[in-house]
Amino acid sequence: MSAQRMLFFTVAALLLTGIGLTGWREVHWFLYVVPAMLVFAGISGICPGLMLYKKIGFK
Incomplete structure (x- = not known):
C-alpha cells in the first residue's frame, strides 16, 4: 500500500x-x-477530487 492511499484512509x-x-x-x-x-x-487508487482539479486546469 502506498503512502498516498494510506493518507486517504x-x-x-x-x-x-x-x-x-x-x-x-446531526x-x-x-x-x-x-x-x-x-x-x-x-x-482503487483513483482520486475523484484530483481528477476534477486536473480537468479544471490545476497541475
Whole structure:
C-alpha cells in the first residue's frame, strides 16, 4: 500500500470519527461524501477530487 492511499484512509477515518462524535443524525448528509470519496480513492487508487482539479486546469 502506498503512502498516498494510506493518507486517504487516515483522513477518511478522522472525518468519520468526527461525524460519530458529533452524532450520526446531526450532521448534514453531504459530509458523508468526502469520506466515501477518500475510501474509494484508497481502494482503487483513483482520486475523484484530483481528477476534477486536473480537468479544471490545476497541475
